[in-house]
Amino acid sequence: MRKPMLGVSMMAEADFVSAILPLLQNNSIEVMEWSFDTLYHTHEPEWLRDLLNFYAENSRLIGHGVYYSLFDARWTERQEEWLKQLKEEVSLRKYNHITEHFGFMNTENFHQGVPLPVSLHSKTLQIGKDRLYRLQETVNIPVGIENLAFSFSIEDVKEQGTFLDQLTEDTNGFLILDLHNIYCQSCNFEAGMEEIIDLYPLDKVKEIHLSGGSWQESVYGKKQVRRDTHDDIIPEEILSVFPSVMAQCPNLEYIIIERLGHTLKTEEERNNFLEDFNKVRTIIETSDLKLKEKSNWCKKEMKLPEKPLEDLLLYEEQSKLTRLLYDNAEVETVKDQDFHYFKTENWDSEMILTAQNIIKKWNPY
Numbered sequence: 001m002r003k004p005m006l007g008v009s010m011m012a013e014a015d016f017v018s019a020i021l022p023l024l025q026n027n028s029i030e031v032m033e034w035s036f037d038t039l040y041h042t043h044e045p046e047w048l049r050d051l052l053n054f055y056a057e058n059s060r061l062i063g064h065g066v067y068y069s070l071f072d073a074r075w076t077e078r079q080e081e082w083l084k085q086l087k088e089e090v091s092l093r094k095y096n097h098i099t100e101h102f103g104f105m106n107t108e109n110f111h112q113g114v115p116l117p118v119s120l121h122s123k124t125l126q127i128g129k130d131r132l133y134r135l136q137e138t139v140n141i142p143v144g145i146e147n148l149a150f151s152f153s154i155e156d157v158k159e160q161g162t163f164l165d166q167l168t169e170d171t172n173g174f175l176i177l178d179l180h181n182i183y184c185q186s187c188n189f190e191a192g193m194e195e196i197i198d199l200y201p202l203d204k205v206k207e208i209h210l211s212g213g214s215w216q217e218s219v220y221g222k223k224q225v226r227r228d229t230h231d232d233i234i235p236e237e238i239l240s241v242f243p244s245v246m247a248q249c250p251n252l253e254y255i256i257i258e259r260l261g262h263t264l265k266t267e268e269e270r271n272n273f274l275e276d277f278n279k280v281r282t283i284i285e286t287s288d289l290k291l292k293e294k295s296n297w298c299k300k301e302m303k304l305p306e307k308p309l310e311d312l313l314l315y316e317e318q319s320k321l322t323r324l325l326y327d328n329a330e331v332e333t334v335k336d337q338d339f340h341y342f343k344t345e346n347w348d349s350e351m352i353l354t355a356q357n358i359i360k361k362w363n364p365y
Contacts, residue, residue: 002291004208004252006281007031009064012039012048013261019270023277031055033256035064036089037082056094062207062254063095070131070145071104071118073314079131083138090139097142099176099207100135102164103150106318114358116322117151120163121341123311128167130309133302136171142297144174144206149181149228150355152347154189161200168204172300175200178209179238179245180228180258186237187226188351193241197248205249210234210242210280211258219353227354231263234276242280243287250292255280314341325352325359 007029008020023029032055044052055061068082086098103115118124136143145164151157164175177200179193186193212232215224234257246252257277264270317339324334331349 002293003284003289004255005030006255006284007033009033009256009258011261012045015264016261019264019273022274031060031062031254033062033064035066037065037067053093059094059096061093061095063098065098065100068100068135069105070100070102071124071128072106073127073311073318074106075308075310083134087138090141095141097144098139099144099146101146102148104318106322115148117148117156119156119341119343120159123314124341125166127309127311127314129170132167132171132173133304134308137302137304140299142174143171144176146176147178147181149184151185152351154191155346157185157189157191157196158199165201165204172298174206175204176207176209177205179242180211180213183235183238184213184226184228193237197245202248203250206251207254207256208252209256209258210238216354218350220350225350225354230258230260233272239279239283243283246287246289252291253294255284317341325356328356
């Protein structure tokens with residue numbers, strides 16, 4: 001009976017390496033995920049290169065992109081450069097597949113940006129498909145997309161599964177289902193996790209992400225806001241739904257635990273991380289899964305227009321929105337915008353303030 005492989009999202013920090021050393025020593029990390037574009041313009045340390053190459057040579061390495069910006073309405077030189085670097089990366093190191101995030105980052109200093117969500121619209125879908133086509137055309141391995149934690153409205157939460165399904169249909173693509181991202185939406189919009197998960201095409205899920213996060217105090221004195229900060233233990237609510245989610249994903253191959261490298265400084269934090277890993281491993285081992293046998297993936301033939309699709313109005317609205325959030329515009333000012341592609345009048349005020357906090361922290365300008 002086939003079981004999904006369990007692994008971690010690799011971090012280069014010494015604290016992280018120290019924390020996972022026992023797992024490496026007893027061969028518990030069956031697969032490793034590497035965010036290949038996070039060491040942009042930075043030389044990989046020799047030990048890290050050797051470790052990644054070891055997993056690659058044993059067909060146990062998967063790639064996770066962060067900075068491509070799938071829904072940026074303007075095509076720029078940085079996206080060309082990103083694809084060029086990806087092509088070089090996959091020629092040097094064997095990845096089983098590559099994934100990217102849902103959302104857009106359209107500021108110049110994009111390596112300090114965070115992806116913001118887009119609503120389902122025929123034009124945003126066309127832009128996303130164009131970018132995904134170009135990503136898939138660059139590599140000869142499967143390409144998948146991860147669901148986004150942050151949403152401005154319950155409408156966006158409810159339609160993201162449909163959006164991702166339509167986005168990946170032409171490329172034979174797949175999904176990462178990040179359960180902490182779902183948990184954030186469940187907490188922030190008071191919807192059940194299972195209720196949200198049921199809206200996703202679970203037959204397309206090839207990888208599941210598990211992580212912890214943090215709580216942010218409400219500006220309005222209401223319930224706390226859940227943030228996807230990857231800096232704490234996996235909540236019990238996630239572990240409780242994890243077995244049933246796995247059972248509904250017949251093409252599941254990988255389970256990846258995420259934790260930021262600088263958040264494992266104390267012995268207690270490291271022990272909690274190892275305890276999480278072992279809990280997840282036990283759940284996988286004791287689950288009665290009826291997963292399908294892995295099928296051979298075939299790259300679809302696609303005819304790309306030479307010129308990437310762009311939409312000036314969408315680009316202007318994305319740029320204006322990012323600037324409004326960065327400049328701490330009044331919530332009502334944001335909600336009163338007469339946007340075509342963003343229905344800001346429906347946005348949750350708490351989530352607008354949360355977006356402002358996130359953007360201020362990362363300072364994308």
